[in-house]
Amino acid sequence: MDQLAALLDGPRARGAFLLRTILDPPWSLRIQDEAPLAVVAQVRGESWIWFDGGEPVRVEPGQVAVVRGPEPYTVADDPATPPQIVIHPGQRCATVDGESVHQAMDLGVRTWGDGPDSATVLLTGAYPMEGAVSRRLLDALPPLVVQPGGAVSRLLDAEIAKDEPGQEAVLDRLLDLLLIAVLRAHFATHHAPGWYRAMSDPVVGKAMRMLHNNPAHPWTVAALADEVGVSRAALARRFTELVGEPPMTFLTDWRLSLAADLLREPDATIGSVARKVGYGSPFALSAAFKRVRGVSPREHRDGVTR
Numbered sequence: 001m002d003q004l005a006a007l008l009d010g011p012r013a014r015g016a017f018l019l020r021t022i023l024d025p026p027w028s029l030r031i032q033d034e035a036p037l038a039v040v041a042q043v044r045g046e047s048w049i050w051f052d053g054g055e056p057v058r059v060e061p062g063q064v065a066v067v068r069g070p071e072p073y074t075v076a077d078d079p080a081t082p083p084q085i086v087i088h089p090g091q092r093c094a095t096v097d098g099e100s101v102h103q104a105m106d107l108g109v110r111t112w113g114d115g116p117d118s119a120t121v122l123l124t125g126a127y128p129m130e131g132a133v134s135r136r137l138l139d140a141l142p143p144l145v146v147q148p149g150g151a152v153s154r155l156l157d158a159e160i161a162k163d164e165p166g167q168e169a170v171l172d173r174l175l176d177l178l179l180i181a182v183l184r185a186h187f188a189t190h191h192a193p194g195w196y197r198a199m200s201d202p203v204v205g206k207a208m209r210m211l212h213n214n215p216a217h218p219w220t221v222a223a224l225a226d227e228v229g230v231s232r233a234a235l236a237r238r239f240t241e242l243v244g245e246p247p248m249t250f251l252t253d254w255r256l257s258l259a260a261d262l263l264r265e266p267d268a269t270i271g272s273v274a275r276k277v278g279y280g281s282p283f284a285l286s287a288a289f290k291r292v293r294g295v296s297p298r299e300h301r302d303g304v305t306r
Helices: 003-007 132-139 150-159 167-189 194-198 204-213 221-228 232-243 247-262 270-277 282-293 297-301
Strands: 017-023 028-031 037-044 047-051 057-059 063-068 073-076 085-088 092-095 106-108 111-113 120-127 144-148
Touching (some): 037 150, 047 144, 057 063, 063 167, 120 150, 120 167, 132 247, 144 167, 150 167, 194 232, 204 232, 204 247, 221 232, 221 247, 232 247, 247 282, 270 282, 270 297, 282 297
Parallel strands (some): 017 111, 028 085
Antiparallel strands (some): 028 073, 037 063, 037 120, 047 057, 047 073, 063 144, 085 092, 106 111
16 A cells, blocks of 8 residues: 555545536635535536635646645636635535525536536535545645546546446545546646655665555564665665655554544444554553644544644
């Protein structure tokens, strides 16, 4: 597993919000749903997306925008068009005066807007929860990424309005694939974070994959160095240079990120999670979790923040 694969174990689409929006200009949507991550695919027409105080960015047909929340933003046919509809948490749609417009603009399965022949078609997918595993990846992204959508975008467009058995699972996976395709393209054309570039290094990349794939193993720098065939000093030096932190610091962050996600599973206990991520006891996990994250595992599970 690598950091892009880890994204799918973090804010992985599970019954994600997906909607085709069909509108005629002038139109403007104020998005304040607080979703940590959203994907907007432009099928027909063009859009402009911007955060408060930021420069509008044009999104053309065939392009996909990845928007990192939870800050509000606006999507419109033109930056000069004032907001007409506000998307609230829970994907509640209302006018700027608070009047619900969901039923009035319903066009069928996962489709909403002015009419089927309107000039603009958008596909929107929202991930309602940020997974701790993917935080390293999400923190490396700018607030807005725009890249070509390619074949996955066209396939999502063909599938989004279908109402067939298993369709929700199909759409979840297509949304994940579209997100990964956009992020790959972004990192290929922009300055990628050190840990992403390090994945292609024959020594450090192999070490990172071993830590990712088996976090419960009692790793030491010496043991990891033996596995990748270099000296302890050489691995520690090269890993720190490329990734930006020593191997054991990276492993601790990975273990606690996994623990943060696992703790939110219904039947998880602190003891069972500790074993899965490489801590010998619930006390050891709790101490590390509190030291690094500032809250206990139980407080994290209950949604307590400091």
